[in-house]
Amino acid sequence: MKITGVGRAALMALGIAILAGCGKQDAQETDMQREIGTYRAQDGTLSEHLYVTEEGYVQGFTGQEDTCDFQITVAEDGFYDLKFRAAGLGGYKENRILVDDISVGNLVSSTEEFEEKVIKRNFLSAGEHKITVEGYWGYITLDSLTVLESKELAEDRELDVTLSNPDAGECARRLMSYLADQYGTNFISGQYCDGGLYGHEMACIFKATGKFPAMVGLDMMEYSPSRVANGSEGKSILLAQEAWEKGAIVTMCWHWNAPERYLTGQWYSGFYKDSTNISLDDIMSGKDEEGYQLLLSDMDAVAKELQTLRDAKVPILWRPLHEASGGWFWWGDCSPDSYCKLYRLMYEKFTKEYELDNLIWVWNGQSGQWYPGDDVVDLVGEDIYAGNHVYSSQINKYMEVEEYTDTRKMVVLSENGCLFDPDLAIRDGAMWGYFGTWGGEFVTKSSTLNIWSEEYTEEAMVQKVYQHERVITLDELPDLKTYPIREDVN
Numbered sequence: 001m002k003i004t005g006v007g008r009a010a011l012m013a014l015g016i017a018i019l020a021g022c023g024k025q026d027a028q029e030t031d032m033q034r035e036i037g038t039y040r041a042q043d044g045t046l047s048e049h050l051y052v053t054e055e056g057y058v059q060g061f062t063g064q065e066d067t068c069d070f071q072i073t074v075a076e077d078g079f080y081d082l083k084f085r086a087a088g089l090g091g092y093k094e095n096r097i098l099v100d101d102i103s104v105g106n107l108v109s110s111t112e113e114f115e116e117k118v119i120k121r122n123f124l125s126a127g128e129h130k131i132t133v134e135g136y137w138g139y140i141t142l143d144s145l146t147v148l149e150s151k152e153l154a155e156d157r158e159l160d161v162t163l164s165n166p167d168a169g170e171c172a173r174r175l176m177s178y179l180a181d182q183y184g185t186n187f188i189s190g191q192y193c194d195g196g197l198y199g200h201e202m203a204c205i206f207k208a209t210g211k212f213p214a215m216v217g218l219d220m221m222e223y224s225p226s227r228v229a230n231g232s233e234g235k236s237i238l239l240a241q242e243a244w245e246k247g248a249i250v251t252m253c254w255h256w257n258a259p260e261r262y263l264t265g266q267w268y269s270g271f272y273k274d275s276t277n278i279s280l281d282d283i284m285s286g287k288d289e290e291g292y293q294l295l296l297s298d299m300d301a302v303a304k305e306l307q308t309l310r311d312a313k314v315p316i317l318w319r320p321l322h323e324a325s326g327g328w329f330w331w332g333d334c335s336p337d338s339y340c341k342l343y344r345l346m347y348e349k350f351t352k353e354y355e356l357d358n359l360i361w362v363w364n365g366q367s368g369q370w371y372p373g374d375d376v377v378d379l380v381g382e383d384i385y386a387g388n389h390v391y392s393s394q395i396n397k398y399m400e401v402e403e404y405t406d407t408r409k410m411v412v413l414s415e416n417g418c419l420f421d422p423d424l425a426i427r428d429g430a431m432w433g434y435f436g437t438w439g440g441e442f443v444t445k446s447s448t449l450n451i452w453s454e455e456y457t458e459e460a461m462v463q464k465v466y467q468h469e470r471v472i473t474l475d476e477l478p479d480l481k482t483y484p485i486r487e488d489v490n
Contacts, residue, residue, distance in 0.1 A: 032151065033081065033148045033149055033150070033151055034148065034149040035146060035147075035148050035149075036080075036146075036147040036148060036149065037146070037147055038144055038145070038146045038147075039070050039072075039144060039145045039146075039147075040056070040143070040144050041057065041058040041068050041070075041133075041142040041143060041144055041145070042056050042057070042058055044058070044068045044069055044070050044071075045067075045068070045069040045071070046058060046067075046068055046069075047065060047066050047067045047068070048065075049062065049065070049066050050066055050067075050068060053141070057141045057142060057143050058141070058142040058143075059089070059140070059141050059142075060138075061095060061133070061135040061138030061139060061140050061142070062135050062138040062139065063135045063136075063138060064134060064135055064136065065135070066134070066135035066138060067132050067133065067134050067135070068132070068133045068142060069130050069131070069132050070130070070131040070132075070145050071128065071129075071130055071131075072128070072129050072130075072131060072147060073127065073128045073129070074124045074125070074126055074127065074129065075126060076126050077123075077124070077125050077126050078123070078124065078149070078150075079121045079122065079123055079124075079149075079150035079428075080121075080122050080123075080124055080147055080148065080149065080150055081118050081119070081120050081121065081122070081147070081148040081149075081150050081151075082097065082099075082104075082118065082119040082122060082131060082145060082146075082147060083116055083117070083118045083119075083145070083146040083147075083148060084097070084107050084116070084117050084118075084119070084133070084142070084144070084145055084146075085114055085115070085116050085142075085143040085144045085145075085146075086107060086109045086114065086115065086117065086140050086141060086142045086143060087109055087111065087112055087113055087114045087115065087140065087141045087143075088109035088110065088111060088112055088139065088140055089112065089139040089140060089141060090112070090139060091110075091111065091112065092108070092109070092110050092111075093108075093109045093137050093138065093139050093140050094106050094107070094108050094109075094136060094137045095107045095109075095133060095134060095135055095136045095137065095138060095140060096132075096133075096134040096135075096136050097119050097131070097132070097133060097134075098130075098131075098132040098134055099122055099124070099129060099130070099131055099132075100129055100130055101130070101132070102390060102392055103386050103387050103390045103392065104119055104122055104392055104394075104396060105119040105394070105396040105397060106136070107119070107133060107140075109140050114141075114143060116146075118396075119396045120150065120395065120396045120399050120400075121150045121153075121395045121396060121399065121428060121429070122150075122395075122396075123424075123427060123428060131145060153429050157407070157408035158408065159180070159183065159184075159408050159409075159410065160374070160405075160407035160408055160409050161176060161177075161179075161180040161409075161410065161486065161488055161489055162488060162489060162490070163176055163360065163378055163489060163490075164347075164361055164374075164375055164376055164377060164378050165351045165357060165359070165361075167351070167355070167357050168357050168360075169310070169313070169315075169357035169358050170313070170485070171313045171314065171315040171358055171481070172315045172357060172358050172359065172360055173485045173489050173490065174315070174480055174481070174482070174483040174484075174485055175249065175315040175317075175360060175480055175483070176360055176378065176486075176489045177483055177484065177485050177486040177489050178478070178480055178483050179379075179410060179433055179434075180410065180486060180488075180489065181486070182433070182472065183410050183431065183433050184431045185431075185470070186470050186471070186472050187422060187425070187431070187432055187433075187434065187435060187468075187470060187471050187472065188214050188215055188249065188433065188434035188435075188471075188472045189211075189213040189214050189215065189434070189435065189465070189466060189471050189472060189473050190213050190214065190215030190216070190217055190249070190251065190434050190435055190436035190437065191205060191213040191215070191216065191217060191436065191437050191439070191443070192216075192217030192218070192219070192415070192436055192437065192438050192439045193216060193217065193218075193439050194218075194219070194235075194439065195239070196216055196218065196235075196239030196240075196242055196243055197212070197216050197239070197242060197243040197246055197248055198242075199439075200439075200444060200447070200450070201439045201440075201443040201444060202216075203450045204443050204444045204450045204451070204452055205443065205462065205466065207450045207452070208452045208459055208462055208463060208466075209462060209463050209466035209467060210466075210467075211466040211467065211473040211474070211475065212248075212473060212474035212475070213248075213466075213473065213474060214248060214249055214434075214472050214473055214474050214476070214477050215248060215249040215250070215251055215317075215434055215436065216239070216240075216243040216248050216249070216250055216251070217251050217252070217253070217436045217438075217439075218236040218239055218240055218250065218251070218252050218253075219236060219252065219253055219254065219255055220234065220236055220252055220253070220254040220255075220302055220305070220306075221234075221254065221255040221256075221257065221271070222234035222235070222236070223236070223301060223302050223305050224254075224255075224256055224257035224270070224271075224298060224301075224302075225257075225259065225260075225297065225298055225301050226257045226258065226259055226260045226263060226267060226270055226298075227257045227267065227268070227270070228301075229260060230267045230268070234305065236252065237305050237306075237308050237309060240252065240309055240314055240316065241308075241309065241312055241314055244312075244314040244315075246474075247474060247477055247479070247480070248474055248477070249317070249434075249477070249480070250314065250315070250316055250317065251316070251317035251318075251319060251362070251414075251436060252316050252317070252318055252319065253319045253320070253322055254302065254319075254320050254321075255271040255329075256271055256298065256320075256321075256329075256330075256331065257270035257271055258270045258271070258276045258278045258330050259278075259291070259294040259295070259297075259298060261290075261291075261294060262276045262277055262278035262291070262330075263275065263276060264276055264277050271329055271330065272328060272329065272330070273327065273328060273329060273330045273332070273333035274328075276330045278291065278330050278333075279291075279333075279334070280330065280331060280333065280334035280338045280339065280342060281334045281335055281338045283295060283338075284334075284337075284338040284341045284342060285338070295342070296349070299345075299346055299349055299350070300349075303349065303350050303353075303354040303356060304354070306318075306350070306354070306356050306358075306359070307354060307356065309358060310355070310356050310357065310358045313358065313481075314358060315358050315359075315360060315480075316358055316359050316360065317360050317362050317379070318359040318360060318361055318362060319362040319363070319364065319381065319414055320343070320346060321339065321342065321343050321346070321365070322364050322365070322383065322414070322415075323364065323365070323366050323383055324336075324339050324365040324366065324367075324370045325365055325366040325367035325369065325370050326366055332365075332370075336367075336369045336370045339365070339370055339372075340370065340371075340372040340373070343363070343372040343376065344372055344373070344376055347361065347372075347376040360378045360379065361376060361377055361378045361379070362377075362378065362379045362380075362381050362412065362414060363377040363379070363380055363381065364380065364381035364382055364383055364414045364415075366382065366383065368400075368403065368404040371404045371405065374405055374406055374407050374409070377405070377409065378409070379409060379410050379411075379412050379433065380401050380402075380404055380405055380409050380410070380411055380412070381401070381411070381412040381413065381414030381415075382394075382397050382398075382401050382411075382412075382413060382414060383413075383414055383415035383416070384397060384413060384415070384416050384417070385415075385416070385417035385418075386416075386417065386418060387417075387418070388418065388455060388456055389418060389456070389457070389458060389461075390418055391418065391419065391420055391421040391424065391457075391461060392420065392421070392424060393420055393421070393424045393425040393427070393428040393430035394413075394420060394430060395425075395428040395429060395430040398411055398429075398430040398431075398432065410433045411431075411432060411433060412432055412433040412434050412435075412436075413432040413434065413435040413436065414436055415436050415437075415438055416435050416436065416437050416438070417437070417438060417442050417456050418442070418456040418457045418461075419435070419437065419457045419461055419462060419465050420432075420435070420465075421461065421464070421465075422464075422465060422468045422470055422471055423468075426470065437457075441453055441455060441456070442455075442456050442457070
């Protein structure tokens with residue numbers, strides 16, 4: 001449920017010339033990168049509502065119809081960084097960057113001061129290209145675009161696959177070993193499906209491709225005590241057991257419904273900040289002691305359910321407290337410090353008190369400021385909803401996620417809307433360990449018929465992905481119950 005709504009290829013030696021648009025500058029060396037040229041926004045092609053300020057900046061961005069286009073020409077195929085200089089009006093703002101009308105990342109302006117933000121490693125073929133800044137959460141002041149030759153992808157950090165829990169069980173160590181062996185070479189396919197391995201989305205994928213995903217995504221949402229109090233019955237534990245026994249990998253998130261005391265809207269929307277009045281800052285600082293105890297009680301309830309999977313030796317890619325930096329969930333409506341305290345509290349409680357040694361901890365808070373620490377994270381992920389029919393590798397975000405950690409951990413696409421093109425990902429070096437497509441409209445056209453929805457991913461692309469030689473499907477998984485354990489996982 002997306003509640004809102006985004007191998008290493010060697011670089012070529014590039015000889016690049018960029019012409020047109022906003023005025024060409026001589027290429028120069030900048031911070032070990034070859035700078036091609038800087039182009040003023042005021043000289044770009046501006047849509048109707050945009051205007052140039054007295055200072056020579058561009059303003060007026062509000063929505064998707066507001067665009068500033070830079071026209072460039074590249075002499076040879078290669079990878080390029082796009083560095084924008086912009087400031088947010090009223091603080092944090094986020095807008096889309098497109099290359100030839102295809103989304104490649106977001107321009108985040110975090111303050112009212114001018115900042116330089118880089119969309120890294122964009123592959124451009126020789127010829128003309130259009131670089132677009134498109135309004136999304138607009139209200140920015142845009143100064144310029146600088147184009148640079150991309151740096152070569154570094155391989156100087158050894159991959160860290162040691163599990164954070166020193167008491168991790170055998171099943172978790174075997175799964176982690178398999179993930180590590182595939183990383184950088186293959187992509188493990190995954191699909192969120194409330195019905196488990198034989199749910200509606202799975203049937204739809206099989207009908208379109210003849211394949212089942214290797215990984216099943218489930219949600220612990222219905223086990224939240226405030227939902228149970230309103231009649232919810234969780235099925236994810238049984239579905240997880242079933243999927244594992246059929247040979248699949250299981251990942252779980254938790255859309256954590258806040259305790260009833262804090263619900264202000266519809267009870268079933270209790271994971272949204274807009275449906276609650278909970279203050280995690282007050283709870284984690286000690287100002288709301290009752291709230292602290294209520295959160296502990298909620299964690300107790302979910303941990304007891306997860307013990308069933310531990311006892312059955314079912315390893316889980318556990319992804320709690322996701323998408324925090326977006327602020328749409330109550331656990332993200334707080335300071336990063338309070339969030340990290342809650343994450344670490346859950347980690348300590350689950351691993352020590354409840355001895356959940358079957359969990360592999362997946363973090364995707366979506367911003368390095370919210371990273372709780374290498375000692376409590378095994379995999380780092382990103383949830384990306386790039387748009388309709390956007391098959392780009394999302395290499396810029398992949399590289400950003402790599403830098404969240406002090407070590408080099410495996411990077412996964414923990415949620416996605418449309419699929420990415422594996423060939424583009426291999427070319428760009430965006431070797432996502434696995435992907436986990438969200439369910440519903442991202443897969444099916446109908447809630448009752450197994451008809452593929454073309455809205456986000458065209459059927460031809462899902463066929464290409466699931467039949468690709470570098471994409472692992474259910475039938476290609478080994479017996480993970482006996483998979484050899486790597487020495488560096490222990």
